Amino acid sequence: MQPRPLLAGNWKMNGLAASAGELQKIIAGAPDLKADVLVCPPFTLIARFAEAARHSPVMIGGQDCHAEPFGAHTGDIAAEMLADAGAGAVILGHSERRVDHHETDAEVRAKTRAAWRAGLIAIVCVGESRKERDGGRTQEVVGRQLAGSLPERAEAGRLVIAYEPIWAIGTGLTPTPADIAEVHGFIRRWLATRFPGQGEAVRILYGGSVKPANAKELLTVPGVDGALVGGASLKAEDFLAIGAVYR
Ligand code: PGA
Numbered sequence: 001m002q003p004r005p006l007l008a009g010n011w012k013m014n015g016l017a018a019s020a021g022e023l024q025k026i027i028a029g030a031p032d033l034k035a036d037v038l039v040c041p042p043f044t045l046i047a048r049f050a051e052a053a054r055h056s057p058v059m060i061g062g063q064d065c066h067a068e069p070f071g072a073h074t075g076d077i078a079a080e081m082l083a084d085a086g087a088g089a090v091i092l093g094h095s096e097r098r099v100d101h102h103e104t105d106a107e108v109r110a111k112t113r114a115a116w117r118a119g120l121i122a123i124v125c126v127g128e129s130r131k132e133r134d135g136g137r138t139q140e141v142v143g144r145q146l147a148g149s150l151p152e153r154a155e156a157g158r159l160v161i162a163y164e165p166i167w168a169i170g171t172g173l174t175p176t177p178a179d180i181a182e183v184h185g186f187i188r189r190w191l192a193t194r195f196p197g198q199g200e201a202v203r204i205l206y207g208g209s210v211k212p213a214n215a216k217e218l219l220t221v222p223g224v225d226g227a228l229v230g231g232a233s234l235k236a237e238d239f240l241a242i243g244a245v246y247r
Pocket of ligand 1: 229
């Protein structure tokens with residue numbers, strides 16, 4: 001049985017108080033979709049957005065968290081703080097964090113544990129670079145990221161994997177449906193082997209240049225349980241047009 005799809009928006013470093021109108025439109029459109037809807041704004045908007053989405057089906061999430069629950073870590077945010085602000089999920093190990101902030105698999109694993117400690121759903125991102133794909137190393141790289149970034153045990157309801165080929169993020173380029181099916185199949189087999197009884201039901205999202213124009217082609221690929229959308233999630237109209245795949 002296919003799990004209920006997840007449509008997740010990653011706003012990255014975009015959004016001010018004035019963006020609340022976009023959230024309101026997403027809240028208004030979400031009940032029409034047969035999917036869970038998640039919006040991950042910057043930290044500064046989480047409490048405000050969580051309050052606005054309180055009696056709606058839209059969940060609010062963070063884009064990163066620190067592994068420790070509190071302490072002397074200037075500028076960092078604990079998973080407990082995200083939960084306290086009203087978040088229900090957090091994106092971890094996004095390639096922009098892995099590249100810009102040199103996050104390692106071990107750090108992503110510690111952050112995943114932190115997310116669960118705080119009661120959040122962890123959305124763990126994996127994906128290969130263009131060079132790795134061209135070298136035929138996609139599965140090796142994704143397998144290594146999964147092995148290094150996930151804790152020993154996992155509960156299906158608390159874990160989401162986002163497959164995001166780095167070369168597809170923000171570029172307008174996407175893998176073919178066949179390539180996506182192959183990697184999602186690989187991730188599914190890996191999860192089912194590693195977490196028997198749970199790995200079969202973990203949602204596996206595709207992310208990287210998902211737009212209204214290609215949503216149907218990409219999101220109906222067998223094994224794709226939803227999308228992690230960057231740029232196109234900033235406009236409610238585009239985000240909901242992508243979500244229309246799940247009407
Ligand atoms: P994009 O970003 O949709 O703008 O390509 C996806 C992501 O980084 O999560």
